[in-house]
Amino acid sequence: MEIHKASTYAPVNIAVIKYWGKRDTKLNLPTNSSLSVTLSQDDLRTHTTATCSSSYQHDSLTLNGSDQDISGARTQACLRELRALRQEVEAQDSNAPKLSELPLKIVSENNFPTAAGLASSAAGFAALVRAIANLYQLPATPTVLSRIARQGSGSACRSLFGGYVGWQQGELDDGSDSVAYEVAPASHWPDMRALVLVASAEKKDVSSTAGMQQTVASSALFQYRAEHVVPKRMKAMEKAIHDRNFEAFAVLTTKDSNNFHATCLDTDPPIFYMNDTSRAAVRMCEAINKAAGRAICAYTFDAGPNAVVYYLADDEARVAGTFKSVLGGVTGWKSDIKTSDALEGMEH
Numbered sequence: 001m002e003i004h005k006a007s008t009y010a011p012v013n014i015a016v017i018k019y020w021g022k023r024d025t026k027l028n029l030p031t032n033s034s035l036s037v038t039l040s041q042d043d044l045r046t047h048t049t050a051t052c053s054s055s056y057q058h059d060s061l062t063l064n065g066s067d068q069d070i071s072g073a074r075t076q077a078c079l080r081e082l083r084a085l086r087q088e089v090e091a092q093d094s095n096a097p098k099l100s101e102l103p104l105k106i107v108s109e110n111n112f113p114t115a116a117g118l119a120s121s122a123a124g125f126a127a128l129v130r131a132i133a134n135l136y137q138l139p140a141t142p143t144v145l146s147r148i149a150r151q152g153s154g155s156a157c158r159s160l161f162g163g164y165v166g167w168q169q170g171e172l173d174d175g176s177d178s179v180a181y182e183v184a185p186a187s188h189w190p191d192m193r194a195l196v197l198v199a200s201a202e203k204k205d206v207s208s209t210a211g212m213q214q215t216v217a218s219s220a221l222f223q224y225r226a227e228h229v230v231p232k233r234m235k236a237m238e239k240a241i242h243d244r245n246f247e248a249f250a251v252l253t254t255k256d257s258n259n260f261h262a263t264c265l266d267t268d269p270p271i272f273y274m275n276d277t278s279r280a281a282v283r284m285c286e287a288i289n290k291a292a293g294r295a296i297c298a299y300t301f302d303a304g305p306n307a308v309v310y311y312l313a314d315d316e317a318r319v320a321g322t323f324k325s326v327l328g329g330v331t332g333w334k335s336d337i338k339t340s341d342a343l344e345g346m347e348h
């Protein structure tokens, strides 16, 4: 029985201007634009192989060896859109095999903790969408794939691009303009580095979907953030990146992480994603910057306690060295993580 197959990697992206809040929960349309940095696939990535065959009984997905429920509306939306694009290919070329009619088997592996606030769903849905797009030989651009991946997990749309990536919230109700775009390639600022500190590898207690719902429903601070804080920060962050101005980048990154976590605290009941280890990492960064006399490192936290700290390669000793002097032999942290382009190491 013939099996058609394609594989791809997708990297993790860590936002420096956070996406938090949906204006449309079905289409994953955000209440504000966001911006992220795509990290190296050597360190944090999902590898996905998509196959399809008439010998399979039904669509299936395994992640790190365990079966996943794919009946949810998000995954179904991605599969439906990809199949529709494949049907267009089949309609135009009568010799094209009818892959859209065959059950899919998707096998994914993450090389980092899943659902612990390390953007696992971002890499996961980006890899799923691109692996199936490769399998179907779709003539789809990263922008089109970002629109599809967004429906799986909002932040996934940014993992289809490398380097510094924006996600414009868009204005249209059908979400067709809510897509990711490249702000600058990884090569624009090659000495950017990240340190990841896994404060807990446990699954987070409030999922980002539930947390966003609660925030939109009950936080007044959130309204202010979406309308007045983020639009200005998006512009300032794009400028900081274009100018390779690390101090401006660092100040905006830490402020935006704190502002996002403040909106979580402002909900009813309050949500605490950061823990004591997270707060110790914040204090360590503050101390490093104070000793340097300027911002040489920037912390940020997603919907979980794990810290990501950005810094420049020249400051490896001062930033990662300080973490090393405190954390020593503790496992669960890694420095010197580079930025990457989204298609690095891609296989067909």
Ligand code: PMV
Binding pocket: 014, 015, 017, 018, 019, 020, 034, 119, 121, 122, 153, 154, 155, 156, 208, 209, 301, 302, 303
């Ligand atoms: O993509 P989601 O639905 O898992 O939401 C991710 C939200 C944050 O990671 C907290 C922020 C972001 O912009 O990635």
